[in-house]
Amino acid sequence: MKTRLLAIALTLATATDLHAQIRASELGSFTQTIDGTKISMTYSRPRGRGRDTLFGSVKSVRWGEVWTPGANYATTFEVNRPVTLDGHAVKPGIYSVWMVVRQSGTWTMVLDPKVRVYHMSPPDSNATQIRFPVKTHDAPYLDVLTWSMPELRANGGMLTMQWGRTRVDMNLDVEPSYALTMSRADADPYVGVWEYAEIDSGKAGPTHGFVIDYENQTLKGRWHSDSSYFKHFALVKIAPEWFAPGVYDDRGQVYEVYKPELVLEFTRENGRATSFVARDDQDKIVMKGKRVR
Amino acid sequence: MPQTFSRRQFVASAAAFVLLPRGARAMRSAGQHPTPRPGITAAKVLTRDHLDGSAALIEVFDGVRAIPQVIDGIRCQCGCATLDGFYSLLSCYEGDDAMAKICHICQGEGRLAIRLHREGKSLDEIRNAIDAKFG
Numbered sequence: 207m208k209t210r211l212l213a214i215a216l217t218l219a220t221a222t223d224l225h226a227q228i229r230a231s232e233l234g235s236f237t238q239t240i241d242g243t244k245i246s247m248t249y250s251r252p253r254g255r256g257r258d259t260l261f262g263s264v265k266s267v268r269w270g271e272v273w274t275p276g277a278n279y280a281t282t283f284e285v286n287r288p289v290t291l292d293g294h295a296v297k298p299g300i301y302s303v304w305m306v307v308r309q310s311g312t313w314t315m316v317l318d319p320k321v322r323v324y325h326m327s328p329p330d331s332n333a334t335q336i337r338f339p340v341k342t343h344d345a346p347y348l349d350v351l352t353w354s355m356p357e358l359r360a361n362g363g364m365l366t367m368q369w370g371r372t373r374v375d376m377n378l379d380v381e382p383s384y385a386l387t388m389s390r391a392d393a394d395p396y397v398g399v400w401e402y403a404e405i406d407s408g409k410a411g412p413t414h415g416f417v418i419d420y421e422n423q424t425l426k427g428r429w430h431s432d433s434s435y436f437k438h439f440a441l442v443k444i445a446p447e448w449f450a451p452g453v454y455d456d457r458g459q460v461y462e463v464y465k466p467e468l469v470l471e472f473t474r475e476n477g478r479a480t481s482f483v484a485r486d487d488q489d490k491i492v493m494k495g496k497r498v499r
Numbered sequence: 500m501p502q503t504f505s506r507r508q509f510v511a512s513a514a515a516f517v518l519l520p521r522g523a524r525a526m527r528s529a530g531q532h533p534t535p536r537p538g539i540t541a542a543k544v545l546t547r548d549h550l551d552g553s554a555a556l557i558e559v560f561d562g563v564r565a566i567p568q569v570i571d572g573i574r575c576q577c578g579c580a581t582l583d584g585f586y587s588l589l590s591c592y593e594g595d596d597a598m599a600k601i602c603h604i605c606q607g608e609g610r611l612a613i614r615l616h617r618e619g620k621s622l623d624e625i626r627n628a629i630d631a632k633f634g
Contacts, residue, residue: 445631466607466632487603488555489610 230255231277231351238355240363243287243380247303247353249276252369254349260370262309269309272316272328275367275374276351280304280323290379291315291365294338301336304328305367305374312339313374345373360460384442386452386460387423396425396441396449396472396479402495416495427451447472447479468492532574532626533587541567543593550600559606560599562613563592570612572622576633577604588612608633 231250238245260266267273274280280302289296292315302321306314317336318329329335351369355378362379400416414430418441425441440452442463449472450465466487472479484493541564550556563570573588574580579598584590591598591605599605608629615625 445628448628448631466604469632487607489607489614 233278236353236355238358238363240358240378240380241361241383243285243289245289245355245365245378246284247281248284249274249281249303249351249353250278251350251352252277253351254347254370261307261372267307269307271307272304273307274302274304274323274325274328275353275369276303276325278325280318280321280325280328281353282321283317288381289362291317291336291376292338292340293377293379294336296336302329305340312341314338315340315374315376340374340376343373343375344371347371360462384444384452384463386440386442388425388443389423390420393420393425395474395477399498400482400495401498402429402482402484402493404493405491410494425449441470444469447474470495530574530580532572535568535572535622536586539567539571539589541565541589541592544589545592545594545597545600549595556600556606559609559613560592563589563599563609566613566616569616569622569625570609573608573612573626573629575605575608576629577602577608579605604633 229250231252233248234251235246235248237247254260257263257265262269282300283296283303284300285296286298288298296317299319300321301317301319302323304316304318306316308314315338316329316331318332319334320329323329331337345368347370348368349370351367353365353367355363355365357364361382362377365376365378367374396418397420398418400418401413402416403410403413405411416427416429418425418427420426421438425443426438427441428438429436431437436453439454440460441449442452442460444450444463444465449470450463451468451470452460453462453464455461468484468486470482470484470493472482474480479497481496482494483491484495486492544564544567545560546564547557547560550560567589570592571587571589575585575588575591577591577598579585579591579602588605588608591602592609599609611628611632612625615628620628
């Protein structure tokens with residue numbers, strides 16, 4: 207009987223791809239790119255359908271069940287570059303997603319390299335899986351199971367699953383494309399007091415001050431501005447002698463590296479940077495600067 | 500203090516210069532640069548007759564036309580590299596619907612390549628610079 211039900215279920219699930227049809231758990235997906243790392247999830251989205259209890263009920267997800275946070279075919283998680291989830295390394299690839307659901311204590315998040323697995327056939331624990339504990343949180347009611355990344359940073363974000371009044375958050379970190387820090391020895395040739403002028407239609411405007419300092423292992427710039435956001439910005443090295451401004455948010459985190467719109471190209475004399483030009487995305491010189499001391 | 504701060508505000512507050520319209524934001528690309536095709540020419544690169552009299556466009560298209568063997572060794576970072584018929588940055592400058600007519604990334608890459616070539620940089624150095632700035 208169970209086999210027959212499974213066969214029927216599989217047939218119905220397959221039919222989803224072939225016919226327009228109202229499904230209890232419609233197929234959904236989301237994709238998020240962070241600093242060149244593409245994160246994608248595809249999943250069928252079960253609805254509450256008026257059920258009082260979504261977890262710990264025979265009508266929905268039972269305690270102790272190895273459950274795919276979705277429906278029908280197992281939810282998939284795909285990344286094109288290495289990431290970490292709550293500090294656990296995940297290699298580029300596609301994984302089926304499972305959770306061991308418990309009444310008390312932590313749940314277990316499971317990424318299994320085998321995909322296209324029906325939800326009624328959860329994988330046994332094995333060495334190819336990535337497994338780690340996750341905490342559940344109470345949350346405002348959400349009728350449709352939803353995976354999302356409601357918080358983003360320059361180097362990651364919060365990956366969240368929510369259904370009903372239960373939410374699971376995981377910290378996702380990507381590999382940053384740039385190093386914000388550099389050694390004192392590498393920074394010293396640029397540190398000092400500078401002046402610069404904007405260039406408009408080939409003509410130089412008024413001269414302004416520009417200070418480059420070294421703080422918290424980061425090369426930072428400060429130039430003429432009334433903006434608190436621009437009092438201190440990171441100078442992010444993108445190539446030998448080339449730097450792009452990294453803009454800080456209120457928490458002191460770089461939230462954008464401002465290229466190709468503005469790249470500072472320094473010139474050295476006797477090992478010390480003595481002048482620079484700033485070019486825009488069309489390679490036009492928009493600023494010229496020189497060291498004062 | 501505002502909670503958000505646009506790119507335009509960022510630059511305006513610092514230097515008050517005007518940004519050119521921004522094209523599609525290029526993503527970091529893992530793609531390899533193409534090998535310049537032997538005997539490649541600029542025969543398909545659009546000429547001024549097809550550029551609506553835009554001096555800026557004519558300048559960059561002319562610059563590209565002068566060094567097809569270099570431009571053909573560069574992978575464009577605007578996202579067009581996955582399109583059918585695309586081979587290299589040179590492809591962006593070819594044909595009536597040449598993407599570089601409207602794409603600021605294609606144009607900026609072309610201008611950077613032209614300048615660095617004039618400065619005597621090798622193809623590999625130009626590729627690295629394109630990747631650093633637009634990748």
